[in-house]
Amino acid sequence: ETGVTQTPRHLVMGMTNKKSLKCEQHLGHNAMYWYKQSAKKPLELMFVYSLEERVENNSVPSRFSPECPNSSHLFLHLHTLQPEDSALYLCASSRRLRLNEQFFGPGTRLTVL
Amino acid sequence: GQQVMQIPQYQHVQEGEDFTTYCNSSTTLSNIQWYKQRPGGHPVFLIQLVKSGEVKKQKRLTFQFGEAKKNSSLHITATQTTDVGTYFCAERSTDSWGKLQFGAGTQVVVTP
Numbered sequence: 001e002t003g004v005t006q007t008p009r010h011l012v013m014g015m016t017n018k019k020s021l022k023c024e025q026h027l028g029h030n031a032m033y034w035y036k037q038s039a040k041k042p043l044e045l046m047f048v049y050s051l052e053e054r055v056e057n058n059s060v061p062s063r064f065s066p067e068c069p070n071s072s073h074l075f076l077h078l079h080t081l082q083p084e085d086s087a088l089y090l091c092a093s094s095r096r097l098r099l100n101e102q103f104f105g106p107g108t109r110l111t112v113l
Numbered sequence: 114g115q116q117v118m119q120i121p122q123y124q125h126v127q128e129g130e131d132f133t134t135y136c137n138s139s140t141t142l143s144n145i146q147w148y149k150q151r152p153g154g155h156p157v158f159l160i161q162l163v164k165s166g167e168v169k170k171q172k173r174l175t176f177q178f179g180e181a182k183k184n185s186s187l188h189i190t191a192t193q194t195t196d197v198g199t200y201f202c203a204e205r206s207t208d209s210w211g212k213l214q215f216g217a218g219t220q221v222v223v224t225p
Contacts, residue, residue, distance in 0.1 A: 043156070043201070043215040056212065090155055098211035101146060101158035 003027045004105035006091050012111045015081060021108045023074040023091030031097045032074040034066060037088040037107070049074060050097040081112045117142070117204050119216035126192045126223050134219040136185040136202035143207045145185040147176060150218070151198040159200075194223050 004025045013019050025032060034046040048056035049068040063085075065077040074091055088109050092102040118137045126132045136145060144163045148156040160169055162178035162185060169176045173196075175188040189196055199218040206212045 040217075042217045043203075045212060048212070092156075098205075101161060102156075102213065103158070104155040106155050 003103050004091060004093055006089075006105035006108050008108055009106060010109045010111075012113065013078070013081065014113050015083070017081075018077070018079045020078065021076040021089055021091075021110075023076075023105055025072055025074075025091075025093040025103070025105075027093060027095075027103060029093040029095050029103070030071055031094045032068060032071070033092040033094075033102065034074065034076050035090040035092060035104075037090055039087075043090070047076075048097070055097065078110075081110075083112050086110055086112045116214060117145075117202055117216040119200075119202060119219050121219060122217065124219055124221045126196075126221060128192055128194060128223055128225050130192055131188065131190045132192060132221070133186055133188045134200055134221075136187075136216055138183050138204065141182050142178075142185075142204050143182075144205050145178060146203045146205065146213065147185075147187055148201045148203065148215075149198050150201065154198070156201060192221075192223050194225065197221060197223050 007022045031050045033048050036044045036046055045058050046060045047066040052068045063080050067075040088107045090107045091105040094100050094102045120135050124132055146161045147159040149159055150156045160176045165182050166180045167178040173190045177186045185202055199220045201215050201218045203213040203215045
């Protein structure tokens with residue numbers, strides 16, 4: 001499936017680094033999402049964008065900064081992360097905000113040293 | 114907010130056997146979606162249930178929404194090794210933008 005792509009697939013960074021995760025959807029969807037998946041925890045919703053407007057910030061620390069320049073692209077800028085931020089970060093999209101299933105990208109496996 | 118509980122957390126199944134995983138809520142659910150995540154993969158949408166008592170089938174998978182819309186189940190018959198993975202249910206909230214609230218998942222291991 002190549003409907004939602006994410007880069008990089010793996011990322012190792014130090015706590016003082018700045019990095020960005022990229023997501024691109026080729027499905028013509030209007031809504032995009034960032035999720036965090038940690039071991040033994042449910043999927044945690046981080047941010048939601050609808051037509052490039054952020055509609056939800058789920059109490060995410062400011063060291064995570066999202067950006068949605070257009071309806072096809074979504075970024076997650078990372079700065080001064082902590083080791084407990086190590087997780088799989090998943091991007092998803094859906095046709096519209098309230099309806100339909102979500103299509104997930106392959107994720108970025110992030111390790112913070 | 115609302116949270117769906119999934120049981121069991123782990124399920125070891127002999128190939129060829131049937132099993133069922135459950136998704137429960139203390140409050141009425143607007144709808145339920147089911148996703149499957151293979152080991153090392155990402156969640157993939159399987160089905161959405163909306164109506165009370167709804168039953169949908171996909172080959173060996175049978176999905177059911179409870180009459181009271183407080184629970185849902187996924188039943189797999191004649192389990193195959195390809196059924197390995199974690200099955201998540203997710204409830205769509207009734208707020209202004211319909212956030213998906215995922216359960217913790219049932220991790221399924223199939224032994225040949």
